[in-house]
Amino acid sequence: MQVDTLITGAAVITMDEDRRILRDGVIAVQGDRIVAVGPSEELARRYTADTTVSGEGFLATPGLVNGHAHITETLIRGFLPEDLPFDEELMEWVIPLYKGHDEAEQSLSAQLAVVAMLRTGTTTFIEAGTVIALDAVMEAIAPIGIRGRVGRWCEDRAWDRAADQTGMTETACAALDADCARWPDDGRRLSVWPNLIGHSTGTDALWQHASALAQREGLGVSAHMSPVLDDPAWYLEHEGKRPIVHLSEIGVLGPWLNLVHMVQIDEAELALVAASGTNVTHCPGAAIKCGFGTTRDGLFPEMDAAGVNLVLGTDGADSHDMVRAMALMAGLFKDGRKDRGLFPAAKVLEMATINGARALGLGETIGRLAPGYKADIVLHALDRPEWRPLNNPVNQLVWSASGASVHSVWVDGERVVEAYRCTKIDEGALYARAQVAAQQILSRSGLPAHGAWSAA
């Protein structure tokens, strides 16, 4: 049988129903789909291909799914102080810097984030709902070849009592409608979701509008909730109940919703999340850097036991490497609970693949290397010290490797990374432009350089 692409002789973590791992496998790709995955001895002679890629010395995995990524923060990475209280960092540093980017700078930042994701094996992401120049960013990243669901910065709470709350809500709802209509989920890799900032920034009407839009159009909603105790405190003060109880009562919990962080929830909220099929994305890198208290207070082992679909994300500017995020996730609760049985490597790899796919409503489409699934494939180079000897590819992917060993990536059967370089954007030119833009943004901000030592 003739196919477009054949990857031969690779070790393969399939993530299929049987969780098959092949020592010497073949992956056959026709168009944007995988048509066969199996041992070389069974398949090698059955297929001929226009392009045959030798997978010898490589491990193939499904493309990773990043359940929560801010893509317009990358130009300020390394600049944010790590020692300020979370609220102060957010209000005085992150948000002003964010909003201080012009359209071209946001586009550049997003391109850099997309390159960082593809280069470390992420083929699909859910953006955090914090893009301001939505159309410019979508146009800038679409040619690079990643799959993603992006949202515009969307909040409608009138903090000033004199403000026109009804008008603000109408404006926000109309923007969600227009964005989703302009970038529909019509089979292209990138589309727009009615994502919300979340926390306490959205009125009930906005949550309900986003939720109805998502259900009507087959989309999802992503929103931040309860990384620290501010959200529970706000909802208790203003609604007389905790946030997840309130969201349940207004009818917006469900399998289309992806709540992000969810570190400071209680048992009753956990039960509502589990019963409603709401997805939860944990961002372990952000949690530990920001001091959310995830190992002390987080109920992630309990959410897992209750059957909540747990997804992994990278969150902000520091790193978009999902392999790093997997290692953090695999370790946090072993240490915090003194229980080595929590979140084994195989489980966190499920979080980064099939669970992420499910949160996107793409559980039958991506997240596995199996016939009929999209050809979103990552080749990790094994000819590196962290991979040798190859004894257990799942354990070594999570505990020994990082995204730096990602050599090649296909999305929809198209090779978008080859020999450690993105094929559809000039990385060198991108890095040079990013350096210039970052210096301009930081100097415009008037914020001081922050850190223990100053550069000469």
Ligand SMILES: [Zn+2]
């Ligand atoms: Zn976030």
